Amino acid sequence: MKWIVRGVITVAALAIVAFVALATWEPFFAHRSAAPPARAYTAEIVRDEFGVPHIYGKTDPDVAFGVAIAHAEDDFFTLQDVIAMSRGRYGAIAGEEGATFDYVYHLLDARGTAERQYPQLPADSRALFEAYASGLNQYARDHADEVKLANLFPVNGEDVAAGFVLRQPFFYGLGNVIAPLVAGEPLRREFGPDIPGFPRAEPAPDAEEQTAMTGTHPLPWGEDAALLGSNAWAVAPERAGGPTTLISNSHQPLRGGVAWYEFSVESEDGWHFTGANFPGSPFPFLGHNRHLGWTNTVNRPDMVDVYMLETDAGGKRYKLDGEWRELEEKTVILPVRFGPITLPVPRTVHRAKHGPAIVNDQGTFAIRYGGIDSVAQIDAYYRINKATSFDEWQSQMARMAIPSTNFIFADETGTIAYIYNAAIPDRPELDEVRANWRGVLPGDRSELIWQGTVDYAEIPKLVNPASGWLYNANNEPFTAAGPGSDLPRDAFSPVLGIEEKQTNRSRRAYKLLTEAGTLDRAALEAIKYDMAYEREGYIDRMWDDLDMMQADGRRGEARDLLLGWDFTADGKGRADALAYLLIRDFMSAEYQNKPWPLMADKLDEAAAHLMTHFGRLDPPLSDLLRLRQGDKDLPLTGGSDTLRAMTTWKVDPDGRLNLVHGDSFIQWVEWPTDGGRVFSRSIQPFGAATTRPGSPHYTDQMQLFVDHKLKPVYFWRDDVLANAKRRYTVTNTAD
Template identity: 25%
Template structure:
């Protein structure tokens, strides 16, 4: 026995040593790729030394003797901190993820290849002006200089992920930066799925009058009644099984509810306490670790610019110079139209056009798949755009037999000059110059808010499709592609885009709300991203005669839900303070406790309160009860509460109260009954998930921000090191927007919100502030991987200064790039 015991001790000791050695080796290999910020690197591609001064938040301030050298420095800095992220963005745009990850990402690659955005990016690079080309080439050279340093000095392949996934790193090209711009367009688009959902809902509903209940127009003048989708596409199946979106974290395809969003508002000197203009901007995207945003300052020949960049793109997309500030919000411009194309029954290689049948443009594309055989696709294009697979956003469910579905989309331009517009914007000195610079912008459509020292403005940038007034569905439903009136007729001139310059009230803003009410075909959109946050924003802006930087920050961080304040009195009108007190421990008593809590609630979606969780669960259960019997399996697609739908039903607008009646039952249910049953459903779910002590609930426990690593985030043990989870305030409809996941088992996880916040004060520009949701580094062993995360969660910021001395005073390192001697 003693001998066995000694051998067990020896084996255990050996295992411990082996584990320690293994962990130490892995740590050493991973840490090799941590960049040395105090370094002197000899590189080719610059004409004079370049300094990358990193302030104490690791924001690089890049100084060079020419713009070309500065763009080179930004490329080098991006590659130091976000190499893996850049490579993944490029692979996604190219449709080459499966080379690294195998079959799980094959469907993503198939759709991206069909969009063919990388080929379009290569073509767009040739259409750029010489100055923009030079900047993109310089940026690419900077990225490649870092790659060369990694290879020469054996720096762990540049990122820990590159060691785990042995993927080759091709040199960076100018087209790669354009491709990432187009990839952002994929992530921000929502009209494609919206058309499919509208078509499927039209097919599911027996009463077409109810379509505008569940998919209502934003408040404002209405539109003419649309045709039933079955009339546009005869033969289509009325009920089809849901095909959920690819859940892979790297997928750029998001449901409409998680498409782009953002906030921006500006104040003229007349509405500013300091007498200078103010601008606040917080663009919203899906949360990841690291965040998509990267803070940087570029000292160009026209002056310094500072703000948020996206690694892979050499532009400050939201930020300021000494003279001008700019911010972006998703415009919700209808820049996508689906078409049903009829295939020639005599020749499957042809499709019907207004002039007869015509051959598809075709090209073979081979996808290399790790640990599997390559897959060959035949890419097909029509005059209207690429042919898409039936699995994409459930297109098969609305496509008749003998037809295919294609997409017209401004993002599929082969002469995309959007990146040139962004570069010109960085050099603009005034609102008027900024407006002029944005004319070259194509996609994805944005609302651009501008402030200089005297003026404020907001305009929609991006190409607006020119549609025929006789379009059968006005672009709201997939339409027959062979009918000339349905096809696009080019794009409208830039002057047609909505623009607001120097408003008399002195305040401008956008929360993705409806900006103009114009008749079709100059309508901009029927689908807008917000009808709720704008109500709270208007109140906060008009409650003060003048604003300050701090009041703009307060608005940016506001967590009061207008939706909760307006809907709770409506749905609970006949439930509050009615009936006798129920015995403890009964469902009726739990309902009364919940109603008492909600009755005294201000509507603030604070992470420490129980009421937001009760409210959110109640509304979710209520909508599910209202739509399940009418929509069947399609109801699963409506996993986020539609406030206008709930309001229409409970106010019985145009007979919408009929949704409260359960079709399958013999009696007629009322809306108060449905509200009571839904509250019981919500309390039951809360009891099972979070416990029955309602007063002890915390909204933040359910509303965790999920900044997850897109590749390593699900790896056991490692996920605890790479994922950043935080209890957060806010909700779907608050200005501090924390869009919830919607899907079970964690429907209230905060998955989409402000990855960047910035507030700029032109009375004292260097008092401006900004922050991102994680940190500057993409390396999970770096202290800068998550050092901004708690600042962001608490609503704090870091200085946004163009003062070079301030950056140097507490820098974490200075990297000097020295030109190599020829």
């Protein structure tokens, strides 16, 4: 019996050793970053009545240090997630879902790109990023109890830059290419001629069905990025009947790594800007300075090319220009947390001359995308923050360093502009492949491996149109300024891959702007908060389906209710809640080239949900749709694709729809024509203290947001100090 006891003790001891090893290995084997160069930083943070930080410093790096501290005070939780993604360690925090980010981090060689390109940036840009990293390190030292992952800090500027490399391509749809390739599924793209051995694409599955290496989670920002919307308007003073107006109305997730954070900066080096960023950035991505401002909307040009490689029998080499080349292969270890332990999961990533390569059952495919192997965007964003004129601002845009997103611009002189900004690949216009850049290209010809981007002159843009207004609502660039002012479609090469789609938001904005007279504040507010649908596009097709449907019972009752709908999601109609539940899936099918849903099935699902949780088909929309944070629970109106956008939700246990994506940061900017000071207002759905439930600023903007109201932005120092509720200085102790 003693040997049995000894055996049990041995097994138990081995189990304990294994548990300890699995619980502790990851921090010790992870890549460790050198701390930024030692330097003293000092910043003043002034918080207003809404807790929004205004950060001051002698130099720009002082301010960047303060930005990191202020943001960490409000949302260190999310900042750590972003830093973990930027270092390929998110799976050690978020498990399988986080590991998908880490896989893509290695696939795109985000670290290698940062290591190669970050040292080439101008010294002042690098100084900004090193100071920001120092601020994160300082906060982590001072609040060690909040740190999620051992050895996550210190970080340096190169780590922060790697995060930009990882995240930016997903805004123009890279995830919708990587996901099906990893899963071995057809690409959901517009194909040209068939490629031997590769099937013509059928629509891809829903986000919930997209799988990466674990088979359970969608790739980062894969399907979600496609739903990222936004509205933007700029109105010249002669049309506004007063000030030059810029309206930023972004639609982003309300929480997480791509949720907006509002702040203002000012230094003695001339950096003075107010706006918002995503966690992990030292500067705002949109907003205004005293002279000019801009906002963004997601655009979806064809920025990704896929090549099918001809490989040898062992799959170790691929043919290019008649010669065999080694397919680069690297084994990476993904940390995947399961409860108290973190498992080391090996995965292999490949690379060809074209770019990252993915091997699946159908073959080996390489991808190449706009902005590949570049970190120049972080320098360009810094420069446009400090631009003082349209010419200076446009000279930075002309670098084509910021890979994507439309820019709507306005300034103190009354200039307004729309730039269809995209680092579109400079593809050769070869006759035999001209129509197939959206398909799968042969990978054995180096002439198809483009280098660089098209010239700035080739992309669509409008400056000071005769209409006096510009807008974008994630629509094609050929409807931006109204009849007589719009860009001609045939002026741009089809090889550019410019999208040609409309949203309901764009149809409504175009109609309302075209029909309007003076676009003063009241008129623009009515347009911004419009909640109507046009019976066009997917909406028209939906109601045609309903018109043709033969139904009785509950389905027939629901059908008849919808046929009497006024196509307005203002909460006043009996069919608003039913229509809200129904529209999103059909909208997604239209915009994402997914299968058209069966109307009968979706109608039954929506009706069953309402009957289960409300006992009726016609509850008020505001009873169904809620804005919830902490102990606040407020009613909402608006639609998935209306100008007052309430795009995506999660279903709470009580059956209410808890908004998670839609109208987020809104900023309304005005430059008076009499030379007066720029003035702006803003709002966000919750409050400045994004993940601090104990803060009064966790929920203090919610009621204003629900009521379609804005709060003042204190841009000027005298206004900031006059409305200051807290004022303090932060410094670094060591790095």
